[in-house]
Amino acid sequence: MSQATSLLEARGVSKSFGPNQVLRDVSFDVAAGEVHVLAGENGAGKSTLLKILTGDLAADAGTLRGGARVAMVHQELSLIGPLTVAENLFLAREPRTRLGTVDDARQRREARALLAELDLDLDVDEPVEELPLSTQQLVEIAKALATGSTVLLLDEPTSALPEPEALRLFERIDSLRRHGVGIVYVSHRMEEIYQVADRITVLRDGALVGTAPVAELPPAALVEWMIGRPPSHERRPSASPGDVVLRVDHLTVTSPRAAAGARVVVDDLSFAVRAGEIVGLAGLRGSGASDVLHALFGDRAGHTSGAVEVRGRRVELRDPRHALARRFVLLTSDRKQKGLVPYMGSIDNATLATLPRFSPRGVVHRGEEVKAAGGVFRQLNLRAPSLAAPVRLLSGGNQQKVVLARCLLSDPDVLLLDEPTRGVDIGAKEEIYELLGQLARKGLAILLITSELPELLRLSDRILVLHRGRLTAELERAAATQQRVLEAALGASA
Numbered sequence: 001m002s003q004a005t006s007l008l009e010a011r012g013v014s015k016s017f018g019p020n021q022v023l024r025d026v027s028f029d030v031a032a033g034e035v036h037v038l039a040g041e042n043g044a045g046k047s048t049l050l051k052i053l054t055g056d057l058a059a060d061a062g063t064l065r066g067g068a069r070v071a072m073v074h075q076e077l078s079l080i081g082p083l084t085v086a087e088n089l090f091l092a093r094e095p096r097t098r099l100g101t102v103d104d105a106r107q108r109r110e111a112r113a114l115l116a117e118l119d120l121d122l123d124v125d126e127p128v129e130e131l132p133l134s135t136q137q138l139v140e141i142a143k144a145l146a147t148g149s150t151v152l153l154l155d156e157p158t159s160a161l162p163e164p165e166a167l168r169l170f171e172r173i174d175s176l177r178r179h180g181v182g183i184v185y186v187s188h189r190m191e192e193i194y195q196v197a198d199r200i201t202v203l204r205d206g207a208l209v210g211t212a213p214v215a216e217l218p219p220a221a222l223v224e225w226m227i228g229r230p231p232s233h234e235r236r237p238s239a240s241p242g243d244v245v246l247r248v249d250h251l252t253v254t255s256p257r258a259a260a261g262a263r264v265v266v267d268d269l270s271f272a273v274r275a276g277e278i279v280g281l282a283g284l285r286g287s288g289a290s291d292v293l294h295a296l297f298g299d300r301a302g303h304t305s306g307a308v309e310v311r312g313r314r315v316e317l318r319d320p321r322h323a324l325a326r327r328f329v330l331l332t333s334d335r336k337q338k339g340l341v342p343y344m345g346s347i348d349n350a351t352l353a354t355l356p357r358f359s360p361r362g363v364v365h366r367g368e369e370v371k372a373a374g375g376v377f378r379q380l381n382l383r384a385p386s387l388a389a390p391v392r393l394l395s396g397g398n399q400q401k402v403v404l405a406r407c408l409l410s411d412p413d414v415l416l417l418d419e420p421t422r423g424v425d426i427g428a429k430e431e432i433y434e435l436l437g438q439l440a441r442k443g444l445a446i447l448l449i450t451s452e453l454p455e456l457l458r459l460s461d462r463i464l465v466l467h468r469g470r471l472t473a474e475l476e477r478a479a480a481t482q483q484r485v486l487e488a489a490l491g492a493s494a
Helices: 046-054 085-089 104-117 133-146 163-178 190-196 219-227 289-296 320-325 335-339 346-350 352-358 366-380 396-409 426-441 453-459 482-489
Strands: 006-017 020-031 035-039 061-065 070-073 151-155 182-186 199-204 207-213 244-254 264-274 278-282 304-310 313-315 328-331 414-418 445-449 462-467 470-476
Touching: 006 046, 020 035, 020 046, 020 061, 020 182, 020 199, 035 046, 035 190, 035 219, 046 070, 046 151, 046 182, 070 133, 085 104, 085 133, 104 133, 133 151, 133 163, 163 182, 163 190, 190 219, 190 453, 199 219, 207 219, 219 426, 244 289, 244 445, 264 289, 264 445, 264 462, 264 470, 278 289, 278 453, 278 482, 289 328, 289 414, 289 445, 320 328, 328 396, 335 396, 346 352, 346 366, 346 396, 352 366, 352 396, 366 396, 366 426, 396 426, 426 445, 426 453, 453 482, 462 482, 470 482
Parallel strands: 020 207, 035 182, 035 199, 070 151, 151 182, 278 445, 278 462, 328 414, 414 445
Antiparallel strands: 006 020, 006 061, 199 207, 244 264, 244 304, 304 313, 462 470
């Protein structure tokens, strides 16, 4: 791409932190009206390059060219929930009257004009915390554009969005492209890369592997560039399922935020999971799939009815501690808020649920704790500078491995997985897929939720599809296709 069409160029950029060189002679550019995907595994150097493009870090070598204003939109939104849309858009840049007070009328007027340019019909007086997450993401993008930015860096913008809301975001990205904005897009989701990209640049171990137009880089080649070896696309081999481990009869769950007898989120659901079987739970946002896992884990107590049996014995859905004692384990979809203590090390995080095992008389046997956690970390191929280092310093994939280690240390019979690969790079995903296959072969009963349909189809032996809390389809592996899953998720019975 010629310099004349580029809004921003990096040439020969290198960066080291002490003895660790994280970028080596990397060149990258983004043009007006294009979406340029920056791909690579966690630790490939993407975040460092983005920080250099925004000016948050200085390169050790290389040059930046172009006079474009650059804005970064992070995974974790920077919006202030109680403030209105208009107040968030102009936070710290409020238009002022001659007396120095905020010119509220002008701020609201300019907010409406900015949103109109993005084809967003929003009430500028509405607090952003009352908006859907996808709309908050769009407000974050509008906030970046309000600074006059012509280059946007989007870091995993759909990581917490269900598919319908992600599609809405893609529509707005296409609108920005038509308005001449240059977009650098980071994602670990293969399907969305091919939905939005014009060009793709891949980094591996801090070095530039290559740049290509999206039409010239098919998915298999992209994965090989990223991980250095050809990918596997085969479905997980099905193990011969054993006896029923988990049986659920007439499970009904009401919203925990409402009074008893209020909105039903899971409606009279019955199913079974056998030893060695991975059963996928599919559905759009609000389908009730995640509520099923939380109810089984006991944190919907008082809002749940029905019967649950494990290996033929009735269990009560009291609370998570009771569930753990009966060898139910839940991997939450939100590892940062609910799955990890960010300032604790990997070992301490991994043993949180099993501390009584390592402290029979109230004193932690550190040697036993380290031995047990270390063995699981080796199984998971955890990569960390130190097992005592805060987990917040680890990549997303390695943070997820710490949460998985906690699950495995609990020695579960039933493993409840809510988005186990969210925010995880392709290489780490492959490792998690292999681990789930090993666990199934050992006889675990696994319930899986993932918003990535190819992943769901690849891993599941059966798929239960929910629509507004009700079962609309039960698909055996041979009959499961993306089309049939989506049709059932939209309410069509299969």
